[in-house]
Every structure is written in structure tokens, then in C-alpha cells.
Amino acid sequence: xxxxxxREATIEADQTVPAIHITRDFRxxxxxxxxxxxxxxxxxxxxxxxxxxxxVLRWDPRNGGEWRYVARRDGEEYTFRGCFHTVxxxxxxxxxxxxxxxxxxxxxxLTFVDLGGGYTRLHAMSLCDSFEGRDAWLASGMEVGVxxxxxxxxxxxxxxxxxxxTDES
Numbered sequence: 001x002x003x004x005x006x007r008e009a010t011i012e013a014d015q016t017v018p019a020i021h022i023t024r025d026f027r028x029x030x031x032x033x034x035x036x037x038x039x040x041x042x043x044x045x046x047x048x049x050x051x052x053x054x055x056v057l058r059w060d061p062r063n064g065g066e067w068r069y070v071a072r073r074d075g076e077e078y079t080f081r082g083c084f085h086t087v088x089x090x091x092x093x094x095x096x097x098x099x100x101x102x103x104x105x106x107x108x109x110l111t112f113v114d115l116g117g118g119y120t121r122l123h124a125m126s127l128c129d130s131f132e133g134r135d136a137w138l139a140s141g142m143e144v145g146v147x148x149x150x151x152x153x154x155x156x157x158x159x160x161x162x163x164x165x166t167d168e169s
Contacts, residue, residue: 030112046153
């Protein structure tokens with residue numbers, strides 16, 4: 001039986017620019033986290049809050065590629081889209097737009113830092129178009145989707161380690 005410790009992400013508002021910083025450590029390699037963010041089938045299994053079903057409409061994780069997906073729950077739909085600007089094993093830079101607020105575009109930078117010992121730190125920085133936009137995101141309950149999604153990712157990574165025989169717990 002695999003025991004997974006669920007850790008919450010640190011979510012901080014930058015005081016000098018309209019940005020949100022999210023930091024979370026995972027028991028995974030940078031390559032595993034990169035794959036979780038670029039493999040559309042894996043991505044749909046963990047992104048967002050519990051009970052949300054995600055359907056990828058467009059997915060081209062390469063420099064200059066684009067993405068679009070819809071998340072559904074209880075008859076409600078939330079559609080998101082963006083462009084991949086940089087896709088490397090240690091960094092993903094992309095735009096992020098919730099289509100319910102199409103004028104609010106964020107520039108996101110995700111980095112995967114190898115901490116050694118089978119752990120990787122994910123740092124995400126979302127540069128919003130205004131302090132008001134940033135504060136609206138923070139007030140939206142986004143931390144629930146972030147933390148529940150990352151908890152699902154923890155379970156997927158633990159299951160993958162067990163299937164590969166690499167889990168020593």
C-alpha cells in the first residue's frame with residue numbers, strides 16, 4: 001500500500017508586480033512533472049478541483065503551440081486557452097486565459113527544480129495584466145483547484161512509481 005502525504009502549495013501575491021507565485025514540492029523527477037504538464041491524457045487526469053471533468057480541445061505542447069480545454073461539473077463549463085511560448089524539460093512558458101474573462105491574459109512560467117532524493121520543486125509564476133485582475137484570481141477560490149489538482153497529481157505519481165516498482169515505501 002502506498003501512502004501519499006498531501007502537501008498544500010504556497011500561493012503568494014507579489015507586492016511589487018501583479019503576479020501570483022505558487023510553489024509546491026513533489027516526490028517526482030523533473031521529467032515526471034514536465035510530462036504531467038505536457039501529456040494531454042495525463043494532464044486531464046489531475047488538473048483542477050475534485051469532481052471536475054476536463055476535456056482537451058486543442059493540445060500542442062511545443063514552442064509556438066496552443067492549447068484549449070474545457071472543465072465541466074454539475075452542468076457548468078469553464079473553458080481555458082493559451083499559447084505555449086517555451087517548452088523545455090525544466091521550464092514551460094505559456095499564456096493563460098479563462099474564456100469567461102477573455103481580456104484577462106496571464107503569462108505563466110513553470111519551472112521544475114530537481115531537489116535531489118527523488119523530489120522536485122514546481123514553481124509557477126503567473127504575471128497578470130493588473131493588480132485588480134490578480135486579486136480577482138486570488139479571491140476566486142483558485143487555491144482549491146490548485147491544491148486538489150496537485151493532490152491528484154501526487155496520487156498519480158505514486159501509482160506510477162508503484163507500477164514501475166520504484167516506490168520503496
